[in-house]
Amino acid sequence: MTMSRFVLAATLALAPLPALAATAHPLAEAQALELGQKIMAMRSVRGPGNETPKVAAAIRDALVAGGWAASDVEIVPMDDTAYLVAQWQGSDPKLKPLVLSGHMDVVEAKRADWQRDPFVPVIEDGFLYGRGATDMKIDDALMVSSMIELRRQGFRPRRTIIIALSGDEETLMKTGQILAERFAGAEMVLNADFDGNGVLDETSGKPVLYTWHGAEKTYADFELEVTNPGGHSSKPRLDNAIVQLSEALVRVGAYRFKPEVNDLTRAYFASSGLLQSDPAMRKAMLAFAADQTDREAIGVLTGAPFMYGMIGTTCIPTMVSAGHAINAQPQRATANVNCRIFPGHQPADIMAELKAAAAMPQMTIRDVTEGSIASPASPLRSDVKAAIEKAIHKVYPGIPVIPAMSLGASDNMWYRSKGVPGYIVSPLFVKASDYHSHGLNEKVPLANIPPAITYYTSLISDLSK
Numbered sequence: 001m002t003m004s005r006f007v008l009a010a011t012l013a014l015a016p017l018p019a020l021a022a023t024a025h026p027l028a029e030a031q032a033l034e035l036g037q038k039i040m041a042m043r044s045v046r047g048p049g050n051e052t053p054k055v056a057a058a059i060r061d062a063l064v065a066g067g068w069a070a071s072d073v074e075i076v077p078m079d080d081t082a083y084l085v086a087q088w089q090g091s092d093p094k095l096k097p098l099v100l101s102g103h104m105d106v107v108e109a110k111r112a113d114w115q116r117d118p119f120v121p122v123i124e125d126g127f128l129y130g131r132g133a134t135d136m137k138i139d140d141a142l143m144v145s146s147m148i149e150l151r152r153q154g155f156r157p158r159r160t161i162i163i164a165l166s167g168d169e170e171t172l173m174k175t176g177q178i179l180a181e182r183f184a185g186a187e188m189v190l191n192a193d194f195d196g197n198g199v200l201d202e203t204s205g206k207p208v209l210y211t212w213h214g215a216e217k218t219y220a221d222f223e224l225e226v227t228n229p230g231g232h233s234s235k236p237r238l239d240n241a242i243v244q245l246s247e248a249l250v251r252v253g254a255y256r257f258k259p260e261v262n263d264l265t266r267a268y269f270a271s272s273g274l275l276q277s278d279p280a281m282r283k284a285m286l287a288f289a290a291d292q293t294d295r296e297a298i299g300v301l302t303g304a305p306f307m308y309g310m311i312g313t314t315c316i317p318t319m320v321s322a323g324h325a326i327n328a329q330p331q332r333a334t335a336n337v338n339c340r341i342f343p344g345h346q347p348a349d350i351m352a353e354l355k356a357a358a359a360m361p362q363m364t365i366r367d368v369t370e371g372s373i374a375s376p377a378s379p380l381r382s383d384v385k386a387a388i389e390k391a392i393h394k395v396y397p398g399i400p401v402i403p404a405m406s407l408g409a410s411d412n413m414w415y416r417s418k419g420v421p422g423y424i425v426s427p428l429f430v431k432a433s434d435y436h437s438h439g440l441n442e443k444v445p446l447a448n449i450p451p452a453i454t455y456y457t458s459l460i461s462d463l464s465k
């Protein structure tokens with residue numbers, strides 16, 4: 001998961017709200033911390049020694065001790081990793097299942113680069129440090145402990161609840177794809193992967209805003225290439241691959257895709273626009289929510305990188321490679337253009353648009369994307385909206401709860417591409433300056449644990465009863 005929501009936090013005009021002291025679930029809170037630390041100590045990184053199967057085993061053991069039949073928890077090994085499926089049978093077989101999704105693998109972390117060993121979780125100053133603190137082993141532990149708490153309380157779901165944890169979300173994304181195929185008939189997916197959902201005020205540390213995400217942009221890479229017969233640089237041809245590719249890239253760089261909205265981003269601009277302290281940004285967000293052809297609003301939004309990503313498809317050159325000798329006419333010049341495609345478009349159509357924008361007949365373009373698929377925006381369902389607002393307001397009363405779109409990719413894309421609505425609903429609240437997913441010294445405030453259990457037990461029971 002990628003950084004997103006915090007760019008917005010810096011400009012919020014809201015007064016922070018106090019958090020409720022919630023210690024309603026002491027057993028689950030203790031278990032979430034213990035299980036979280038246990039699986040964070042496992043090096044679930046792709047490659048030799050990948051301990052993702054050990055993470056799966058630890059989660060299975062917790063579920064079985066918490067009342068799941070051993071036969072209802074399945075671990076499927078795949079290459080050096082594994083995925084986990086745990087079922088809690090609902091009382092009404094006519095209802096489609098609710099899938100709770102997460103991933104057990106983490107991004108590589110090198111001991112030499114960190115202040116502490118990334119795979120020895122440490123508690124210090126109210127934070128839990130270690131790889132997976134926010135992305136996303138604590139989230140896994142919170143979700144699993146909340147499910148165990150629901151069973152402990154005697155809850156009986158009407159709808160079958162499936163915990164589906166992938167094992168390679170940070171790399172190949174094959175297991176998420178397999179899980180989505182298997183549960184293509186699900187009612188919906190709640191994904192616990194933190195994407196900057198809860199925002200804490202930088203100064204006071206109090207919760208100010210919560211966003212949940214029902215759509216994500218589609219990741220794509222296109223390779224642009226110009227070739228040339230080449231030759232000695234003392235006898236230059238008039239056509240030069242580097243010059244031709246450069247001309248094409250200048251036009252691609254200047255090209256703007258048509259600004260657009262879906263139900264989620266319209267709601268996002270309308271509701272978070274009201275919270276902006278910068279009058280120009282506030283005006284632009286509200287104007288864009290109402291009219292996606294408002295040139296002035298588009299100009300302001302395009303100037304803020306996060307907002308530019310929210311108003312439509314973006315494509316930027318990210319790498320170039322050209323030439324084979326300093327004294328030769330270049331035979332080949334290639335560039336990678338990385339696109340983040342607005343939901344509702346196919347990569348092939350965006351590629352055709354880029355080719356036209358480049359206006360260079362000698363240039364070829366091909367899709368070299370790996371591990372991604374186009375997915376539509378999920379509907380802004382009123383039952384989901386109500387359940388999330390209720391759960392957040394149980395622990396943070398009065399806080400704005402805003403639907404949004406993720407700029408990065410998650411396992412949800414596999415489900416959405418099969419027609420299953422998917423929502424990112426992590427209950428973590430973090431300051432922008434403390435958010436280090438994929439980075440060094442990843443950490444999570446321990447104060448998240450009690451409210452997260454209250455949130456999950458409310459949300460999961462509401463959407464499965």
Ligand SMILES: [Zn+2]
Nearest residue numbers: 001135136193
């Ligand atoms: Zn993640």
